[in-house]
Amino acid sequence: MRKLSGIFLVGLCVGAIGAVAVTIGHGVAEAPREIAVTEAVTTMSESPDTPSLSSTPTPSPSSKPSAKPESQGEVKADAAELDRLVAGGDVSVVVFDRQAGKTTVSVHADRAYTSASLVKLLIALAVLERGGPTQQVQKMLSRSDDDLASQFWSTYGGPAIVTGWAKKIGLTGTRPPADPGRWGDTRITAKDVVRIYQYVVAHAPGAILAALRAATERGSDGFRQYFGIPDAAGDRPWAVKQGWSCCRPTRMLHTSGLVGEDGRYVVAVLSEHPASVDYATASKRVTAVVAALLG
Template sequence: MRKLSGIFLVGLCLGAIGAVAVTASHGTSAPEPITVAEAATMKTDSPSTAPSTTPTPTPPPETAPASDPGKAPEKKPAVDAAGLDRLVRGGNVSAVVFDRQGGAATVSVHADRGYTSASIVKLLIALQVLERNGPAADVQRMLARSDDELASRFWMSYGGTSIVTRWAAKLGLTGTRAPTDPGRWGDTRITASDVVRIYQYLLDHKSSTIMKALRDATERGSDGFRQYFGIPDAAAGRPWAVKQGWSCCGPTRMLHTSGVLGEDSRYIVVVLTEHPAKVDYATASKRVTDIVSTLLG
């Protein structure tokens, strides 16, 4: 009995020591399996071996561009060519938004694609007439009401196609071309990037006569066409000044909106569009307004 009791006592002692060891082990290492499981999940979706009792630190996911305080995170462009093309189904669109405060274009889509100018060329006609001390009041009326009769009179009296070639050279308009038919000023060829340059010149040289006319643009043109599509309809209360353009009677319809938007004329906005002839003007006008709304974001 004494021998059995001694063995029994030794067993009890060893059992107690083992229990303490097990209890101590659970108390100090409980977080470790969680840490290892999280690391395994972040590292790979494939089966992994059993975690060790001493896990190695797991590097965080790669976020260097966002976490680097000296480098702004990259942003996906809000406007792209494909997105704008979808708004003019079966047609063409070009758009430029130039931030005068930042000194750079924030949007530039098909900026050098050529279009028939329609009434946008009246900006060059106005520059020519005013430079030669022509009637300022008539120039303002031509622009504000998009008056074709006045434009034709000025075109014939102040140089015709030479108006376009002269001002294209003076302003560095690389994509602007005089019409092949000298009597059709509306067939002048333009690009969105060139129209931006025209507005830069007007604003830099403080052409108050022209800019006032563009701020006073009437809702209806002299031919009755509603010319508040595009920039005016999308402005959402911001100040604007515009010269619009529209043309008919061909396989396609041209519908252009151009001008400045915001306090101190901060943004130059130019949208040139060409639509299939089967698209009516009301639909085309809405599409141009939708494009400007997209550009303004």
């Protein structure tokens, strides 16, 4: 297995975390050169001081027996180099090391983006907290099912889902959509996405992580959602929630999730592209950012 370089710790071995061992072909975009970090790093607590959604212990993400031990140490990332990989657009990256209990990469962490399907993480929390249908929630997450998200949105509170969970988890840059019916227009930041994952790992039912490990290659709308983390991770474990939307007026493409043995790293890469950049090109650019992180 290759050794990590770039933003993650040297020696990090990370591979596909699929619930029920999801197996994929990992076509990584053209490998960018390694990057050296210059932007200052911020620190988050691993477990926000928030009430537990469930008293049942949450299982850690599955891992492959072939993975090698991870090393200690920290590397940073160059914001200008990451920006270059998303030419003409914007990109934000936050990486949180759960083992070390600190943020190791923070690039444009507080820049706001349209959430697209990443808000489904908050919708899932809201539904499960109130005893909603677990299997349907898992389908909404693993297949990024918009119809189910719309049903849950209208049934479980709409914009109040965002405001309520933002307050509970401590999200500082997350806002409900201006149009109450358009859940995908929720505003969110990379820093907040990482905090959501921290909460999910510490407090949420294991059903959420199981669905993220079982993310399908194609979403319910047919879109290929293995860009970013899945395509760049090789044989490293992962559990992901992806997001994509267009064009109001730009194109959003986000990759987020847990990477590494026992879901050690929480990774959020949010990106915005001109509408003239098609999904195929934007997907390759987001994958290139993650490939740069993994080396």
